[in-house]
Amino acid sequence: MKKPFLFLLPVFLLACQSLPAMNPAGQERFACPSPFPKEPSRWVHSIESRMPGHQRSSVIGITAIEPATQTVSCAVMTPEGVVLFEAEDGPQGLQVKRALPPFDLSDVAKNMIADIRMIFLAPPGALEGKGFLPNGAAACRYRDEKGEWTDVVREGPTDNVQIRRYSPAGVLKRQVRLRDKKKNFYQRVELQADEIYPYSLEMKLLDVRLLNKPPKHSKNIN
């Protein structure tokens, strides 16, 4: 009798997840955390991914961001320089220029672009709330046109920033942590995806440049 219940327990727990409560900021004012690049820029990171079964892989990720047009371009290559994936996503839609397995699966490309957008671009949608989470962290809450929620949270005294994305029902789907290092939040990025096949990414910055500007202005642009 107990075994079926135990089997269903994770389902119940998942169903019971909801957006964390937020106490309104009231008189206490703070600016919403906004670590996102404000100018066109190009980022090169080493990316270590971890998947179920202790599988790990390392790749180099190149991401070009144009915040004004909400356009992202990206390429993923092996340490040996083989380009596994290259795509651009903007007003014209997603254009995949190159996709070797497993990046040739449409969901993989779509999810990867979604991850990049979550990391580098300010959340889509309107600001729905501003206040403090139960742990005291200052947060701003956004809701996009699909009904998904995004919390951008300042992690207390560290000034690290967390971005948490929830389904319309309030189930946590993604969390990104940007570690503040001399105000360059993209020195080290961690992403945790809570999907049927969960995975995590750890990104370390190799290079960053403002697009169309000399290299000497390349640092600390967010």
Place this chain on the structure above:
Amino acid sequence: MLMRGAGFYKLIGAAAMLLLLCGRASFALEDDFAKIRRESAGIKTLRADFVQKKFMKILSKPLASEGRFYYEAPDCLRWEYFKPLKSLVIVRKNQVKRYLYSEGKMIEDRTGGAPAMKMVLNEVAGWMSGRFDQNPSFKATFHRKANPVITLVPADKNMSGFVEKIEITLAGSHGVVKSVKIFEGPDNFTQINFVRVQTNTPIDPAVFQDVP
């Protein structure tokens, strides 16, 4: 996946083989690939540092990598990157292992890269035994110029989606390899320059041992 994944290592093998062959060979332009086969028989070991530059439209400047290559006849290879991302491939007696740097140490990559290397070994073994122009995977052409260029074009259509062609430029008539370009697409190619090339010097057997 394996066919495509193996392709790059085939290219590396091709580059390495050309380096191996040309490092000692004194190319007379009238020579054909038969001479390469003859010259290859005398190479027992080879080591070289390399600088690799990746050119892509998305990159405003090429992405540079550095590493080292070792070969010992008949079937030991080590291809190692030091930066920006450490990685290592070791081939020894038909055993192929790929390692990634994680949390301060090298860990074996079990995501499928290593099996791809087994295919490479077969290719490289063919080149090592001098069957460079007889490899059905590539059509090899020798271009007679001041700096001779050898072009490899994939014969396999599966691979042609992975790489368009390889150009190996030799530094003058002595045949030392100046650069290798691997074209993956119109705006996407990799250039590898080999430096500090040494042939037939002893290599510590530990170089080809598995990483504990």
